[in-house]
Amino acid sequence: MQNSEEHARSFSRMRRLLAGLSIAVLLAALSVVTWSSLRDYRDTLASTEAQLDILSLTVQEHVARTLEFSLHGLQAMRSDDVFRLCRENADQACLHAYLNSRLNTLPALNSLAVVDIEGNLLASSGQYPIPAYNLSQYPYFRAARARPERPFVLGEFMPDPANMRDGIQLGVPLLNRQGEFVGVLVAGVNAQPLQDYLASLVADRPVIARLFREDGVTLLRYPPLDADIGRSIAHMGFFSGPFRERNSGIDYETSRIDEVNRLLAWRRIDGWPVGVLLTQNTDAALQSWYQEIAVNAGVAVLLCAGSLALLLYLLTQLRRMERTEADLYLTKVAVERGADMAIWLDPQGHIRYVNATACSRLGYSEQELLNMRFKDINPDFHPDAWPRFWQGLRGKKHLFDELELCTRAGEVFPVEAYSNYVQFKGEEYNCAVVRDISERRLAEQAVVKSEQQLRLALEASNTGLFDMPLEGRRNAVTSPEYDRLLGYEPGELGETFDKWKDQVHPQDREQTISALRDYFVGNSTQFAVEYRRRLKNGEFRWFLSRGRFVEFDYRGKPTRLIGTMTDITERKEAQDRIVELANFDAVTGLANRNLLRDELRLALAAAERFGRQLAVLFLDLDRFKTINDSLGHTAGDMVLSQVAQRLRSVVGKTDILARQGGDEFVVVLNDISGPLAAGTIADRILASFAEPFELEAGGFASSTSIGISIFPDDGADPDELIRNADVAMYQAKANGRGNYQFFTADMNARASERLVLESSMRRGLEHGEFELYFQPQVSLTDGAIVGAEALIRWNHPEQGMIPPGKFIPVAEESRLIVPLGSWVLRRACELAAAWREQGMPALTVAVNLSPVQFGQPNLVQQVKDCLESTGLPAQQLELEVTESVVMQDVEQVAATLDAFNALGVKLSIDDFGTGYSSLSYLKRFAFDKLKVDQSFVRDLSDDPNDTAIVLAIIGLGKTLGMAVLAEGVETRAQLAFLRQANTDSIQGYLFSRPLPERDFVALVRQQARLPLED
DSSP states (O other): OOHHHHHHHHHHHHHHHHHHHHHHHHHHHHHHHHHHHHHHHHHHHHHHHHHHHHHHHHHHHHHHHHHHHHHHHHHHHHOHHHHHHHHTOOOOOHHHHHHHHHHHTTTTEEEEEEEESSSSSEEEOOSSSOOOOOOTTTTHHHHHHOOOSSOOOOEEEEETTOOOOOOEEEEEEETTTTTTTEEEEEEOOOHHHHHHHHHHTTTTTTTEEEETTTTOOOOESSSOGGGGGTTTTTTTTHHHEEEEEHEEEEEEEEEETOOHHHHHHEEEEETTSEEEEEEEHHHHHOOOOOHHHHHHHHHHHHHHHHHHHHHHHHHHHHHHHHHTTTTTTTOOOOOOOOOOOOEEEOOTTEEEEEEEHHHHTOOHHHHHHHHSBBTTTTTOOTTHHHHHHHHHHHHHHHEEEEEEOTTTOOOOOEEEEEEEEEETTTTEEEEEEEEEEOOOOOHHHHHHHHHHHHHHHHHHHHHHEEEEESSSSSSSSSSSSHHHTTOOOTTOOOOOOHHHHBBOOHHHHHHHHHHHHHHHHSSSSSEEEEEEEEOOOOOOOOEEEEEEEEEEESSEEEEEEEEEEEOOOHHHHHHHHHHHHHHHHHTSSSHHHHHHHHHHHHHHHHHHHHOOOOEEEEEETTTTHHHHHHHHHHHHHHHHHHHHHHHHSSOOSSSEEEEETTEEEEEEEESSSSSHHHHHHHHHHHHHHEEEEEEEEEEOOOOEEEEEETTTTTTHHHHHHHHHHHHHHHHHTTSSSOEEEEOOOOHHHHHHHHHHHHHHHHHHHHHTTTEEEEEEEEEEEOOOOOOOOOHHHHHHHHTEEEEEEHHHHHHHHTTTTTHHHHHHHHHHHHHHHHHHTOOOOEEEEEEEEOOOHHEEEETTHHHHHHHHHTOOOOEEEEEEEEEEHSSHHHHHHHHHHHHHHTTEEEEEEEETTSSSOOHHHHHHHSSSSEOOOHHHHHHTOHHHHHHHHHHHHHHHHHTOOEEEEOOOOHHHHHHHHHHHOOOEEESSSTTTEEHHHHHHHHHHHTTOOOOOOO
């Protein structure tokens, strides 16, 4: 009776197991189908995106070539003497014949026309004589007349005014010999070849292609749709966002007109205010995926039906077995399967690959087997049979054979080998799967071997096993690896449930017991917890334990837990290291920007809760850039590390200390009594900078500027407090550096004023508000003007002349100095070339290059283009660089200066003596002129040190073969000293202040000279 009940319970468990397995297999299959569908969805979209992107690139290149070829043709016509003569004589017949002859050479164009300065149609390739027609209201004509210096103007898609041929209107301004605007040469870019080209690309795809201007006006569409031509696409989301920021992109957008989601691929055409847009209906792109989804859904339905049928069949069979075998005991049959060996051979019989099972079974290491041949492990190997075997394998591709293998110990055992012929990279392989079929192994030996293999696997994985009674005093069964993980010899531990709980770290004990309780009540599927446990030597290490209850008493309470324990200490340490890298600065060890905001947010919450005040100190190191430029970033890191050490000695343990980035630090003072307390700490920080920083090159003195904001008076959130402290820090720098300033409301106003100044500067550059002044440079040989330094001035329409000292620093910080410097360079070259054409003496014009501008990769090409476009001889242009530029990337600076020398441009080093340049670098760089800074010239008569410095600089310049110019000369005494010191030339108020261009030209024409004798 008892056996019958046990039999019934066994079959009941089997039914539950079958049902669970069927559900698991079904869910796994459905998961695979779902995952496959999602992957195909992503792949389909990615493929469509790639195809559309390639199409957009192809269209962009074709349109760019068409426009460039057309523009070059128009520019060539504009420069043609025949065309110029016909136009100047207003000879319509001549212009008509000329336009027709040139139209035949420009296949991309379908019409040509000439418009005079008033907008009247002067000539056309379409007809002669021409009708009276005025184009002065056309946007492209107004644009060409407003800015004739532009190389071209681009109109809309519209008919030619004379022959009514549709085309994209492309025009180039016409200028007379004095450079004045006299009309426009207009061409109609033929849309049909572009339509044909687009048709050849996208005819078999559901793709819409558009060519549009930067203002969104559609110029061309394929498939053709007249209603779209001239319509703006500026309402589209990509146009107002990514298109303004990038040159190309892929986007998805739902149309507000038809609510259809489309894939967009767009590109800008370099050098043209034109873009290319290709769109495709997303549903059309996913059509193949929809079909595949339908197939997958059918497969899923069939799979569900098959799984249900299989489950019903198995349950039926179980019921049949239960009825027919009710009086039999369910016996347990141990079935042992030997692991398959993988052995790969080449035609010469060399072993090229073996898996770990083969190594273990044969008793060799992997390297030993790879140095052996098949005959070394096959005692029955016959050399004569080996070629026949390979011939048969090549023909049949698969062979099956039974043979014997021999282990290192000499044991011979039978195997069956499934040989597979594989070719890979021109070489042949026999990829054989070898299965041990020996029937001589006893069941006991198999069990012992399995246990050994399991133990090796557990030891390799750093995992121990335990079988633990939950009655506190009964000993558990633990594996040897379990004991070794805890520092004990196998069998020494004597583990019990109570001992296990006592050895868990006190901080982790509650969490561990809670994990066991959650598993018992069903909140988790198994017992799994990470915790620290004490080893035999008293050290704590991290472990991961997993387990399941396997026995219960009559009340359902678990009485036995089996599972594994794995040492995860290294993983936990790695996780801690990752957290440290994410939140702490690698150079100083201080909190970084991310951790600062988190800690400051918590500090603000505490301060608000308890009604306390809090101070944020923003520090910026003075002259830190000089260290990096002069001594390198390694020295800069040493300074940052020492700054962190000094700040730690000043700031309290409860305060927050962080590196904001670069040379900026933030100190948060918790619970201060008032602003005076913050000022006291700031004074202590400033005092800590009194001692020089110790570097390999010697001591380096530096200071810091500090801005202070107070919570809650100056802000209520971390970003606002840090921003206001930053504003106060800039005020400290403006007050002379090496001091601290509290944030005040008017500082925000000054910061806003700076932003307004920056914005006005951008607008002024566009509207031509800047002009050049020239300060003469006078030779001390005869007092004649030999050159001039070009100096930028800003004539603001509302504020009048703004001093350079006010806007130049803002330009350098905002990098507007780059377009400003480019403008100064081009304008100075234009004016100097004009002076030359007017018959003035060959004067050298000097242009300053800022450090930011000098770092531009295209600077040499920019100078070359200026010289070529203006016709100014290279020897009449002098480029001035400061010592700080020379001390940057020496190799890059040397290459740039060599390129300037190759152009023939003169080079001078400005403000010499005020920086930290190396004499070896000065000798290496080929400068033509050395300029003595005015700070040394100013006190020549009163300061013996300045006198010695100026004499040394002049002597150094002469020794290195450079001309020497002294700046800031204002008195006759200074002039007399410099003449006696053999200075070549001077510049300063003694002779002339900086002058507007017309006044400077007048001064040169007067042949003004500096009196050299009293």
